[in-house]
Amino acid sequence: MTLKNQQETASASTCPMLQFIDLIAGKWAIPILYRLIVMDRPVRFGELQRAVGTITQKELTRQLRAFEQRGLVRRTVYAEVPPRVEYQITALGSTLQQPLQQLAGWMERYGDQLNRSAS
Amino acid sequence: MTLKNQQETASASTCPMLQFIDLIAGKWAIPILYRLIVMDRPVRFGELQRAVGTITQKELTRQLRAFEQRGLVRRTVYAEVPPRVEYQITALGSTLQQPLQQLAGWMERYGDQLNRSAS
DNA sequence: CTGAATCCCTGTTGATACTG
DNA sequence: CAGTATCAACAGGGATTCAG
Numbered sequence: 001m002t003l004k005n006q007q008e009t010a011s012a013s014t015c016p017m018l019q020f021i022d023l024i025a026g027k028w029a030i031p032i033l034y035r036l037i038v039m040d041r042p043v044r045f046g047e048l049q050r051a052v053g054t055i056t057q058k059e060l061t062r063q064l065r066a067f068e069q070r071g072l073v074r075r076t077v078y079a080e081v082p083p084r085v086e087y088q089i090t091a092l093g094s095t096l097q098q099p100l101q102q103l104a105g106w107m108e109r110y111g112d113q114l115n116r117s118a119s
Numbered sequence: 120m121t122l123k124n125q126q127e128t129a130s131a132s133t134c135p136m137l138q139f140i141d142l143i144a145g146k147w148a149i150p151i152l153y154r155l156i157v158m159d160r161p162v163r164f165g166e167l168q169r170a171v172g173t174i175t176q177k178e179l180t181r182q183l184r185a186f187e188q189r190g191l192v193r194r195t196v197y198a199e200v201p202p203r204v205e206y207q208i209t210a211l212g213s214t215l216q217q218p219l220q221q222l223a224g225w226m227e228r229y230g231d232q233l234n235r236s237a238s
Numbered sequence: 239c240t241g242a243a244t245c246c247c248t249g250t251t252g253a254t255a256c257t258g
Numbered sequence: 259c260a261g262t263a264t265c266a267a268c269a270g271g272g273a274t275t276c277a278g
Contacts, residue, residue: 025144025145027144044240057242062270083240083241092229103139114211178251
């Protein structure tokens, strides 16, 4: 399916794009997935938090749980002291690498042309 | 730049992905741009609202103004009665077609594998 | 001490009007 | 028709508290 040739035919609810939105909408979904894909190994909560940047614990927890439920991230809890929880991108989650890379590529090529006055 | 070979080196603030987030974060940015790219002609406010789906007037107005400021959308006001305002994707905005199509493509290929229990 | 849940606050987004 | 105003709901940040 191409973007053209859809015109008025495709209603909003049938558009796959809108399914995608629920996944990546929000401030932190993409950065988290991005880091997990790049790291590509089990990562502890604290390490991931530092890697992502300034995200709060609450928000990171919420997002990771959402990804886990959707099968994009695997969560492993170790019954240790101190407690250790590791997160790793799944095979399904890794397939997001290409699309996300395209987004980053667009920003590199055209980001300079964006008027930033609005920010 | 590839996603690999960055590892821990790229801080969150230097990542072009995070610049992109400000553009497309939120529930409606991508659907709106998507429709404008698909239509690829001047579109009236009401028509665009119907095309996007269930978006409210307030939100559509806000997003369109933001896109206009960034140079992704051109807004033309006609001093008529009834008032007519037309929106059209710019050349810069159209360059988003490929990345957005990638996102739609991913959803088509892998969307079925997502656990939807969370929604 | 790490991961996470809870309370409180703020800014954004949604719903439903109403105005030019 | 296009946009605004008002109010309600939610997302997200900061700090604190809790469990293991």
